[in-house]
Amino acid sequence: MGGLIKSSVAKKFAMALSGLFLVLFLGQHFTINFSSVISPDTFNEWSHFMGTNILVQAVLQPVLIFGVVFHFVMGIVLEIHNRKARAINYVSYKGNRNSSWMSRNMIYSGLVVLAFLGLHFYDFWVPELVHKYIEGHPEDAGRYYGELVEKFQDPIRVILYVVSFIFLMLHLLHGFSSSFQSVGWNNKYAKGLRGFTVAYAIIIPLGFIFIALYHYINNL
Template identity: 80%
Template structure:
């Protein structure tokens, strides 16, 4: 694996695959969270299944954590190598002449998303681990909705979530479509796929923003 990732093309390919994997998780995560504005009971049922199913906890969750870490580490590696390459090969590099703002600032939007993941883990994943494995509370299939809603009582925390999803949108608008290019997807369907990735990059973060604001507004009423 180390030899494979020494190639620039291989690093971009691996980065793209990890990004596509995380996009699938994002779509699943959004679908589950959306049920919280439709039916608390359904949200509790799905969340309880995800939180207690052996395959999800013992297999999919470690794979997801590895995917997140790999994607961000590879992103930093590519950014550092790209900066070194530009400083060596170009006396004057004018990035805005041949690339979009989003493509030139993927590292910064990625850093904001990484900080958000830290907050999200602090809000949900760490309390879940403490609840189940440290404090050893009995299973309660009805607790998930209340725990979710409680996180959106604060306008500051809700604002941080909204801001993070805006940066996620900017990151996805460039990153999602670029992932397909990096894995070699280039045919007559490319234009349509580009439209789909842009729509996904806008709709899903806006959906998360809607969920956060929905629960915050309900809390203050």
């Protein structure tokens, strides 16, 4: 039993670290995308750097992909483990009184986010690979803004992005703060950190939604 507990704790710890890493990337990704609203030239410059820098392409990008896969695989493993642990149901148990909707449905919000990532890779990452490595086009540092705007001219795609980021918000509202608890962050700054994670979980997804709606409406 002790080995099982340690294993479960280790899995939660590893999942928390991967989640915090993905949250850090999310903020960086938002900063670049939001620059498209303020300055197309800045967006092109930053996007070109991310798309051509050898460190980003050869090191950070594979680490990011591994982090995404690892985080969601661990989430599924822990969900299966938790369901087995709850095999005996108590009549007096009231889920909505003991935990929030977000915490009880992390696996579902996570699956929606994972599906969105598949769409996002299909929309941006795969075309980028085709453009550079299959079709062999020369580097064009000014093409990124136009490609972004073109993607958001499809109202169906915009709706899917909006819905996906709402689910990301729900996922982060529980997951971000609980990640710090899983890694043992419990001190006098914990309350303030909780406030920061809630603000981050709301502002960043709403920011992405704003970007999608801005480019759709601005180019009608």
